[in-house]
Amino acid sequence: MTTVIGVPAVRVRGLSHRYRGDGGPLLALAGVELEVGAGEFVALVGPSGCGKSTLLRVVAGLLEVSGGAVDVLAGSATAARAGHRVGLVTQEPGLLPWRTVAGNIALPLEVTGARADVDALLARVGIAAFARYHPHELSGGMRQRVALARALAHGPRLLLMDEPFGSLDEFAREAMGRELLRIWERDRVSVLFVTHSIREAVLLADRVLVMSAAPGRIVAELPVHLPRPRPRALDETPEFAALLHRVREALGGAP
Amino acid sequence: MSVLAGREAAGGAPEPGDLLEGTEWVAAPPSARSRARPAFGAALRIAAPPLLAAALALTLWEAWVRAFEVREYLVPAPSAVLRALAADPARYLGAARVTLAHALGGLAVGAGSAFLLAVVMAHSRPLERALYPLAILVKVTPVVAVAPLFLIWFGFNAWPKVLVAALITFFPMLVNAVTGLRSVEPAAFDFLRALDASRWQLFWKLRLPSSLPYVLAALRISVPLAVIGAVVAEWFAADTGVGQIIVIANGELDTPTLFAAVLVLALIGVTLTLAIAYIEHRVLFWHESSTGV
Ligand SMILES: Nc1ncnc2c1ncn2[C@@H]1O[C@H](COP(=O)(O)OP(=O)(O)OP(=O)(O)O)[C@@H](O)[C@H]1O
Numbered sequence A: 001m002t003t004v005i006g007v008p009a010v011r012v013r014g015l016s017h018r019y020r021g022d023g024g025p026l027l028a029l030a031g032v033e034l035e036v037g038a039g040e041f042v043a044l045v046g047p048s049g050c051g052k053s054t055l056l057r058v059v060a061g062l063l064e065v066s067g068g069a070v071d072v073l074a075g076s077a078t079a080a081r082a083g084h085r086v087g088l089v090t091q092e093p094g095l096l097p098w099r100t101v102a103g104n105i106a107l108p109l110e111v112t113g114a115r116a117d118v119d120a121l122l123a124r125v126g127i128a129a130f131a132r133y134h135p136h137e138l139s140g141g142m143r144q145r146v147a148l149a150r151a152l153a154h155g156p157r158l159l160l161m162d163e164p165f166g167s168l169d170e171f172a173r174e175a176m177g178r179e180l181l182r183i184w185e186r187d188r189v190s191v192l193f194v195t196h197s198i199r200e201a202v203l204l205a206d207r208v209l210v211m212s213a214a215p216g217r218i219v220a221e222l223p224v225h226l227p228r229p230r231p232r233a234l235d236e237t238p239e240f241a242a243l244l245h246r247v248r249e250a251l252g253g254a255p
Numbered sequence B: 001m002s003v004l005a006g007r008e009a010a011g012g013a014p015e016p017g018d019l020l021e022g023t024e025w026v027a028a029p030p031s032a033r034s035r036a037r038p039a040f041g042a043a044l045r046i047a048a049p050p051l052l053a054a055a056l057a058l059t060l061w062e063a064w065v066r067a068f069e070v071r072e073y074l075v076p077a078p079s080a081v082l083r084a085l086a087a088d089p090a091r092y093l094g095a096a097r098v099t100l101a102h103a104l105g106g107l108a109v110g111a112g113s114a115f116l117l118a119v120v121m122a123h124s125r126p127l128e129r130a131l132y133p134l135a136i137l138v139k140v141t142p143v144v145a146v147a148p149l150f151l152i153w154f155g156f157n158a159w160p161k162v163l164v165a166a167l168i169t170f171f172p173m174l175v176n177a178v179t180g181l182r183s184v185e186p187a188a189f190d191f192l193r194a195l196d197a198s199r200w201q202l203f204w205k206l207r208l209p210s211s212l213p214y215v216l217a218a219l220r221i222s223v224p225l226a227v228i229g230a231v232v233a234e235w236f237a238a239d240t241g242v243g244q245i246i247v248i249a250n251g252e253l254d255t256p257t258l259f260a261a262v263l264v265l266a267l268i269g270v271t272l273t274l275a276i277a278y279i280e281h282r283v284l285f286w287h288e289s290s291t292g293v
């Protein structure tokens, strides 16, 4: 169980974002309130197009907001970005195909000037044997492992994950979830985890935030009081089923 | 279309290689290296059909010229062309060397400046819009119009030839390089931006390598164009190179020599194209153009 103490990793107040799209302006986010505690694992679920990626990009410092306040690691999102304190994993792994696995993991080190043991990072995500392979020689699950190791390489305090396992099959997805929890339980980086899967959200997170669309805002917050480390047969317990049910209800029948 | 053998090698399982610095994009994967030997047999298999086809065509041609006693100044037999070549090999070799230098110099100047301009244009849409019409102007200017003009401007030296070859290779490189430099994968771009990577880092680590498939494709298109540009300029100047041989042979109705000159040009073109294909094969092992089909 995580208790939120000290300065939160992410604090978003009254955030709105408007895209100046070709088909006229589009209010993607309105009045979003959100907090991720230090060392907390927060999952964000919501229907497609409700603005989850937009929100994550704002926190990553990739998008200038139209209104509201965004604090990341006790500073602005831009400052957190400039301080190399954020790691990003997206659905498309975005590896550099001309680099080996080890080379891809060295990329954030080259950019930030941080130092880390690439082999140890590879071992941490269970792909030590593939250091010299190129991405096109790996399976989808292995690529995501590389993307995870790459996001952790420069020692970020906040991990932003946008449907990181969205393109994996169910087995790989579950294995990756467990892997992520193992790493998180050791390092205690704060995690903001966007997913389409309610199951995945409840299995992984301390807290599940439910978003609704047009414009995107957070409509429910559900603490997940399940034991850590999460036991294997957790998803067969009635507590788990009850939580799933509550998240589904909060989504209001939305997919 | 793989001219070179062993493209399929890139899909094979890599063996523990000896390339620790293999993290750099220029290094070939271990897989490509370990397959180097069998590639020779594959090269033979790939080279055999075009060689056989050429041999057959030449035989038919020779037979046709002999059977119908075609006049040599109209269509010379392959044997006559070979005799012309053998009569003064040094002349053809020297001319080929000059034309090759003009073509490669033009390629360096034309494709090089086009790439630099592409870097600027890829970073700024307004600049792209401003410069694109100028680039099209360069593209539609006929070589035969500028070649004599360059001759007047620069005189009887290498410059008119190099510049005509440069002019003709400029546009393909510009268009392809702009596209290539913009073809970065959004997820990789976002990852680097989230690390606050500088423009410079984004360029070296992402944009430049991402553009390589396009840049090399442009080079493949540009190489024969550069040879044509150089020869056209040599033809107008009539002072050096294979172009000069063609002018003289034309004036004397010496058709075998004319054909021999064309043969020399073909050899230059094929050699350069193979060289580019080889570079593509080594550098782009990671790209879909070289994995499988
Ligand atoms: N670059 C953009 N320009 C204009 N509109 C955009 C842009 N990116 C997203 N949008 C719009 O903003 C809204 C939210 O998009 P966003 O990608 O954040 O949704 P999402 O919740 O991540 O969806 P999904 O679950 O399908 O990934 C959508 O209506 C989308 O059309």
Ligand SMILES: [Mg+2]
Pocket (backbone or CB within 6 Å): A052, A053, A054, A162
């Ligand atoms: Mg999204």
